[in-house]
Amino acid sequence: MTDITLLPQVEAFLRRRHTLFIDGGYVQSHSSQTLEVINPATDQVIAHVADADAADVDAAVESARRGFQQWSQVAPAVRGNVLLKLADLLERNREELAQIETCQSGKIIQVSRAFEVDQAAHFLRYYAGWATKISGQTLTPSLPSFAGERYTAFTLREPVGVVVGIVPWNFSTMIAIWKLASALVTGCSIIIKPSEFTPLTILRIAELAVDAGLPAGALNVLTGSGRVGQALVEHPGTDKVSFTGSVPTGIAVGRSAASAGLTRATLELGGKNSAGFLRDVDLDTAVNGIIEAGFLHSGQICAAAERFFAHRSQIEPLMARLSERLGKLHIGSPLDERTEFGPVTNRQHQRKLEGFFAKARAENNTIIHGGKPMDRPGCYVEPTVILANSLNDSLLNEETFGPIATFLPYDTEEELLALMNHTPYGLSASLWTNDLSKALRMVPAIHAGTVWVNMHTLLDPAVPFGGVKSSGIGREFGSAFIDDYTELKSVMIRY
Structure with a gap:
């Protein structure tokens, strides 16, 4: 270090x-x-x-x-x-x-x-x-x-x-x-x-x-x-x-x-922001998008994605590829210029995230990667990937405000939109696809104040920002x- x-x-x-x-x-x-x-x-x-x-x-x-x-x-x-x-x-x-x-x-x-x-x-x-x-x-x-x-x-x-x-x-x-x-x-x-x-x-x-x-x-x-x-x-x-x-x-x-x-x-x-990956997106692009959407600043961004939806045929290889990538992140001191992933901001928040890990285990979610605090000084938690069992699971409904990406598969694009909108919140969302025409047709159906296509989290002062619903x-x-x-x-x- x-x-x-x-x-x-x-x-x-x-x-x-x-x-x-x-x-x-x-x-x-x-x-x-x-x-x-x-x-x-x-x-x-x-x-x-x-x-x-x-x-x-x-x-x-x-x-x-x-x-x-x-x-x-x-x-x-x-x-x-x-x-x-x-x-x-x-x-x-x-x-x-x-x-x-x-x-x-x-x-x-x-x-x-x-x-x-x-x-x-x-x-x-x-x-x-x-x-x-x-x-x-x-x-x-x-x-x-x-x-x-x-x-x-x-x-x-x-x-x-x-x-x-x-x-x-x-x-x-x-x-x-x-x-x-x-x-x-x-x-x-x-x-x-x-x-x-x-x-x-x-x-x-x-x-x-x-x-x-x-x-x-x-x-x-x-x-x-x-x-x-x-x-x-x-x-x-x-x-x-x-x-x-x-x-x-x-x-x-x-x-x-x-x-x-x-x-x-x-x-x-x-809120509980969603990222939806259409079937045409390749795995490397999806993994890069997930890290951008959910793990920047240890997920402590109000617009960050926490709910991730991928086609059923791709979800297992996608999570495996993501787990491999997260395992290679340079985790360390935030004052080390090589560090890619640092601590969460306070002990109170670290304990809150530990509570979410406990909820995931209690509800029999599958923890693909991470899922615990790190054994080192400071408020570090592992970057975490979780596969939920149903849309009613806690980690698909409660804001974690941390480095926890919770996944659920979908079968049709109509189902994807329903899953993304199944939340009382509506700050942001993102769609990932190579089909711009399809994306532009889907954007109006997403209930969020900001919808990104093939990007997430980044803000520009010329573009209004704020939420709908709660x-x-x-x-x-x-x-x-x-x-x-x-x-x-x-x-x-x-x-």
């Missing part, structure tokens, strides 16, 4: 006494409680962060309200330029940010560099381009004229106000960037609540945002447990919540937001995000 050497500035950052980021700088929490940040690859405590309390929530909301009053009056082009400068700073500090991220999340360093930093900068530049393109419409009302009067009307897009961005632990940098970019480009201010497992990188990015020219209060970061997020959602001074996370927690957040005076909510939740409300990316971060105001004039 050959780990890269941590940069001196990373080691210095980890040694800090981390506080809250409010009103443009670090402030001490009113609470004396702290939370440990643990490196999931080593089980070592690498930092402590503040566990914010109610007084801290009030302070952050007051800061964000002041920040909103200033930031919402900034010219759109200036807002866009600040995001562009922040993108430049992310790239300039690429290795530092990637190393901090890998230390806190266990994400392999190559993924931290390519996705958490490079893609985050790409998304920032995309959102910056929208700053000067948010517009309304002019309309001509059909009201009757009694004395020669006339009418005209137009619509305005106005920022919704103070946004609460609740960020999960799986992609703590990139998802935070999605939320803060959406809020800031539309003229909103934002309070980021990172996961207690991965709170460090966004604290460093908040510093960079100030260097990029963001005024005090426009971006605030509150670290702490889940109760901090709940307090922000329920606070009368916040206007919108953007939540990414599990379905049960998202439903609870949505209910809290609705009860708190109908606070606007965008909910990007997980997988969420609202859309990220494209122009669709504008609807969720602005209010539409109608103006009518008689003259």
